[in-house]
Amino acid sequence: EQPLISGVAHDRSQAKITVIGVPDVLGSAAQLFEAVAAAGVNIDMIVQNVSAHHSGVTDISFTLPHEQGEAARAALQALAAEYGYQEIQYDEGVGKLSLVGAGMRSHPGVSAQLFGALRDAGINIEMISTSEIRISVVTRSEDLDEAVRAVHSAFGLDADKVEAVVYG
Amino acid sequence: EQPLISGVAHDRSQAKITVIGVPDVLGSAAQLFEAVAAAGVNIDMIVQNVSAHHSGVTDISFTLPHEQGEAARAALQALAAEYGYQEIQYDEGVGKLSLVGAGMRSHPGVSAQLFGALRDAGINIEMISTSEIRISVVTRSEDLDEAVRAVHSAFGLDADKVEAVVYG
Ligand SMILES: C[C@@H](O)[C@H](N)C(=O)O
Numbered sequence: 001e002q003p004l005i006s007g008v009a010h011d012r013s014q015a016k017i018t019v020i021g022v023p024d025v026l027g028s029a030a031q032l033f034e035a036v037a038a039a040g041v042n043i044d045m046i047v048q049n050v051s052a053h054h055s056g057v058t059d060i061s062f063t064l065p066h067e068q069g070e071a072a073r074a075a076l077q078a079l080a081a082e083y084g085y086q087e088i089q090y091d092e093g094v095g096k097l098s099l100v101g102a103g104m105r106s107h108p109g110v111s112a113q114l115f116g117a118l119r120d121a122g123i124n125i126e127m128i129s130t131s132e133i134r135i136s137v138v139t140r141s142e143d144l145d146e147a148v149r150a151v152h153s154a155f156g157l158d159a160d161k162v163e164a165v166v167y168g
Numbered sequence: 169e170q171p172l173i174s175g176v177a178h179d180r181s182q183a184k185i186t187v188i189g190v191p192d193v194l195g196s197a198a199q200l201f202e203a204v205a206a207a208g209v210n211i212d213m214i215v216q217n218v219s220a221h222h223s224g225v226t227d228i229s230f231t232l233p234h235e236q237g238e239a240a241r242a243a244l245q246a247l248a249a250e251y252g253y254q255e256i257q258y259d260e261g262v263g264k265l266s267l268v269g270a271g272m273r274s275h276p277g278v279s280a281q282l283f284g285a286l287r288d289a290g291i292n293i294e295m296i297s298t299s300e301i302r303i304s305v306v307t308r309s310e311d312l313d314e315a316v317r318a319v320h321s322a323f324g325l326d327a328d329k330v331e332a333v334v335y336g
Pocket residue numbers: 022023024025026027028029030048058283291292293294295
């Protein structure tokens with residue numbers, strides 16, 4: 001059956017924190033997010049890729065409301081020395097775009113089509129995180145409106161009808 | 169309101185490919201996934217974190233059915249030299265666990281609680297990818313059953329009732 005693409009969600013209300021060089025050991029993700037949660041920070045997207053072999057470290061990124069940036073950074077700075085983080089990066093200029101649909105897993109071309117639409121619009125993809133009903137990318141926030149137009153166009157979506165803030 | 173945790177999904181049918189050192193330039197994700205899609209490979213989870221400053225490269229990981237591993241690897245090997253990939257890693261020993269729920273974004277402790285349950289069970293987290301209704305982690309597949317038990321227990325879920333393959 002055809003994948004069902006129901007719409008494009010976009011969000012420029014968030015900032016991104018990347019903790020560079022988190023030791024890839026038992027409990028380090030729990031430690032990090034316990035501290036961020038204790039600071040009352042709402043976390044949206046979390047991305048962690050595998051550690052490169054022998055490096056023993058990996059990077060953990062997450063997005064959060066702009067207004068909670070200071071609280072999150074302070075919580076992480078307090079851990080950085082003890083837990084060996086290499087660096088904490090804070091980025092206020094991100095935008096998040098999500099293609100929302102169903103059945104996307106069994107339609108391998110959907111991701112390629114989304115990434116191709118962004119390429120054709122000259123927009124660099126900074127982060128990717130997916131689920132079976134949502135493919136999310138992070139771009140510069142100044143590119144977000146153009147990205148949304150490009151994706152609507154690539155998928156033949158009627159921008160007036162299908163724009164939806166759909167959770168997934 | 170309380171976050172609604174509806175269940176724990178787990179999947180050991182997948183393998184993972186990590187393309188190490190993908191040039192962080194316009195169109196590289198599209199190129200990679202166009203090739204994988206052209207090979208007919210079904211893609212489940214994609215994770216890409218930001219490139220470290222000045223490195224100009226990042227890693228892209230994705231999961232796929234075990235039986236499509238060869239096709240995907242061949243497609244990527246064909247691109248590797250031309251597109252400058254540093255290495256293509258193939259991992260057949262992964263398991264994926266997802267905590268499925270609603271309202272998790274506004275309950276910052278949920279991620280910490282999930283990661284803490286895995287830490288307490290002695291299970292290392294290899295990848296993290298989240299959406300507002302699903303927090304997914306990749307572990308060793310041999311740890312998956314223990315991970316599912318630990319998460320059910322940590323969240324007070326009745327393992328017999330709420331185990332569900334819920335897409336998100
Ligand atoms: C890096 C982090 O995810 C670590 N592997 C952990 O299990 O917590």
